[in-house]
Amino acid sequence: xxxxxxxxxxxxxxxxxxxxxxxxxxxxxxxxxxxxxxxxxxxxxxxxxxxxxxxxxxxxxxxxxxxxxxxxxxxxxxxxxxxxxxxxxxxxxxxxxxxxxxxxxxxxxxxxxxxxxxxxxxxxxxxxxxxxxxxxxxxxxxxxxxxxxxxxxxxxxxxxxxxxxxxxxxxxxxxxxxxxxxxxxxxxxxxxxxxxxxxxxxxxxxxxxxxxxxxxxxxxxxxxxxxxxxxxxxxxxxxxxxxxxxxxxxxxxxxxxxxxxxxxxxxxxxxxxxxxxxxxxxxxxxxxxxxxxxxxxxxxxxxxxxxxxxxxxxxxxxxxxxxxxxxxxxxxxxxxxxxxxxxxxxxxxxxxxxxxxxxxxxxxxxxxxxxxxxxxxxxxxxxxxxxxxxxxxxxxxxxxxxxxxxxxxxxxxxxxxxxxxxxxxxxxxxxxxxxxxxxxxxxxxxxxxxxxxxxxxxxxxxxxxxxxxxxxxxxxxxxxxxxxxxxxxx
Amino acid sequence: xxxxxxxxxxxxxxxxxxxxxxxxxxxxxxxxxxxxxxxxxxxxxxxxxxxxxxxxxxxxxxxxxxxxxxxxxxxxxxxxxxxxxxxxxxxxxxxxxx
Numbered sequence: 001x002x003x004x005x006x007x008x009x010x011x012x013x014x015x016x017x018x019x020x021x022x023x024x025x026x027x028x029x030x031x032x033x034x035x036x037x038x039x040x041x042x043x044x045x046x047x048x049x050x051x052x053x054x055x056x057x058x059x060x061x062x063x064x065x066x067x068x069x070x071x072x073x074x075x076x077x078x079x080x081x082x083x084x085x086x087x088x089x090x091x092x093x094x095x096x097x098x099x100x101x102x103x104x105x106x107x108x109x110x111x112x113x114x115x116x117x118x119x120x121x122x123x124x125x126x127x128x129x130x131x132x133x134x135x136x137x138x139x140x141x142x143x144x145x146x147x148x149x150x151x152x153x154x155x156x157x158x159x160x161x162x163x164x165x166x167x168x169x170x171x172x173x174x175x176x177x178x179x180x181x182x183x184x185x186x187x188x189x190x191x192x193x194x195x196x197x198x199x200x201x202x203x204x205x206x207x208x209x210x211x212x213x214x215x216x217x218x219x220x221x222x223x224x225x226x227x228x229x230x231x232x233x234x235x236x237x238x239x240x241x242x243x244x245x246x247x248x249x250x251x252x253x254x255x256x257x258x259x260x261x262x263x264x265x266x267x268x269x270x271x272x273x274x275x276x277x278x279x280x281x282x283x284x285x286x287x288x289x290x291x292x293x294x295x296x297x298x299x300x301x302x303x304x305x306x307x308x309x310x311x312x313x314x315x316x317x318x319x320x321x322x323x324x325x326x327x328x329x330x331x332x333x334x335x336x337x338x339x340x341x342x343x344x345x346x347x348x349x350x351x352x353x354x355x356x357x358x359x360x361x362x363x364x365x366x367x368x369x370x371x372x373x374x375x376x377x378x379x380x381x382x383x384x385x386x387x388x389x390x391x392x393x394x395x396x397x398x399x400x401x402x403x404x405x406x407x408x409x410x411x412x413x414x415x416x417x418x419x420x421x422x423x424x425x426x427x428x429x430x431x432x433x434x435x436x437x438x439x440x441x442x443x444x445x446x447x448x449x450x451x452x453x454x455x456x457x458x459x460x461x462x463x464x465x466x467x468x469x470x471x472x473x474x475x476x477x478x479x480x481x482x483x484x485x486x487x488x489x490x
Numbered sequence: 491x492x493x494x495x496x497x498x499x500x501x502x503x504x505x506x507x508x509x510x511x512x513x514x515x516x517x518x519x520x521x522x523x524x525x526x527x528x529x530x531x532x533x534x535x536x537x538x539x540x541x542x543x544x545x546x547x548x549x550x551x552x553x554x555x556x557x558x559x560x561x562x563x564x565x566x567x568x569x570x571x572x573x574x575x576x577x578x579x580x581x582x583x584x585x586x587x588x
Binding site for chain 2: 346360378382385388
């Protein structure tokens with residue numbers, strides 16, 4: 001089934017329902033493509049070939065018996081390896097969990113399976129989702145299908161590479177400080193970060209609990225809408241899950257009610273930004289202005305403060321969340337039957353060998369920011385400035401309905417180019433404020449610079465994913481950037 | 491402020507991270523640079539601003555306090571270091587002061 005995975009979800013679903021195509025053929029094509037391309041991309045950490053084929057057969061039998069199945073039924077979907085999957089290894093991109101087999105599916109995964117979507121495999125990512133390039137994985141860097149010598153962006157690197165290269169129909173990622181939006185921008189995909197609480201975090205291996213979200217990487221806006229529909233909604237087993245109603249997201253794509261005001265935050269074109277990327281995003285905003293909407297300049301004055309704020313709150317929560325990897329309960333451990341050391345030694349040695357350098361840096365930075373004598377100066381101040389960052393957005397959204405900005409200040413950089421951890425953090429300049437405020441945002445393909453994809457970021461009010469997708473859809477229908485597919489080992 | 495190598499070793503101990511070889515010196519340079527960066531928040535006057543530790547506004551989210559059977563207990567124990575039991579070595583130096 002040549003190139004079938006480049007079709008959109010609705011088309012694939014129709015072909016399955018009309019039995020022009022079988023799920024088995026689709027899954028076999030995906031597995032074949034993974035076999036062929038994964039050695040070069042390093043997008044998948046594990047592939048669930050047998051389970052996927054077995055599920056595909058079940059779906060095909062249901063279609064043959066005339067059953068009407070959900071839109072995602074029979075479609076191969078990839079899942080970032082920080083979301084737990086029952087009885088299949090879930091590593092979080094870390095040596096620490098290289099043999100960890102969860103006993104339950106993440107709620108988002110469970111909901112996908114409820115729709116009879118097929119989890120084809122688990123995708124590579126920066127270790128415990130800490131990174132902006134996909135290079136900090138214990139399983140090696142993911143390579144960008146648009147240029148194999150470049151990063152995919154991170155931390156949902158494998159999900160982005162897998163969708164962009166047509167190894168699956170769509171993928172789940174996670175976005176804590178930009179980890180879905182940035183790789184989407186670098187690989188010409190739609191990357192949706194829902195409102196904090198819109199999708200259950202149950203089974204998302206915790207990194208920064210106050211900003212962790214489950215997000216979506218898809219080739220089109222409509223595909224993203226279908227996935228969000230499947231995974232959104234209240235989960236009583238996640239205390240931070242929102243119990244507000246879930247609208248019909250695909251329905252919102254037909255609405256032509258663009259009587260909205262759009263804001264362009266001046267701070268999101270930072271000094272040192274790539275000029276061609278800036279021009280590319282400016283051009284996209286010009287196209288959107290032509291929809292008859294009002295576009296005004298707005299200011300988010302605490303944008304510069306948002307990055308240091310995020311890089312205090314994130315490590316603080318990381319240091320707390322990752323304390324559970326103690327060599328006693330699960331995951332890698334130095335503890336053997338004849339181990340001679342005491343409890344402190346088990347912890348120190350297990351964590352020394354199980355965690356990579358970036359995880360260690362963040363644990364130590366967070367421990368420092370929370371330690372006696374420094375907590376007020378660092379952690380508490382960051383929490384106070386987080387309030388100011390949120391107020392910036394509240395003020396902006398009292399004047400405008402959506403904000404438009406570049407997703408990233410540059411295109412994907414060569415693998416190995418950024419070696420300094422702080423320089424890596426600076427790549428998140430346009431991403432972390434949205435996470436601190438818990439807002440929904442989407443990165444949308446808006447052009448190419450030096451043959452590499454550029455993303456336009458649209459930011460919305462809490463729980464306005466429908467409007468966000470609607471606006472993105474209007475632009476997508478005009479621009480057709482998402483139609484551009486890459487030629488990789490065809 | 492700047493971090494010394496001694497402070498990095500103390501933080502590593504508080505974090506239960508055993509550092510080896512050149513790690514203390516390397517982390518000192520990297521963490522010092524990052525602490526310099528987060529010190530950029532100092533000029534912001536935030537003393538009268540309430541802190542945000544979450545964005546949902548939801549508080550006291552409770553569920554009924556009911557015990558439930560745990561059907562996967564055997565599978566959970568398989569994840570333990572010995573695969574069939576939990577064992578905790580003696581606590582001798584855990585609370586040493588660095």
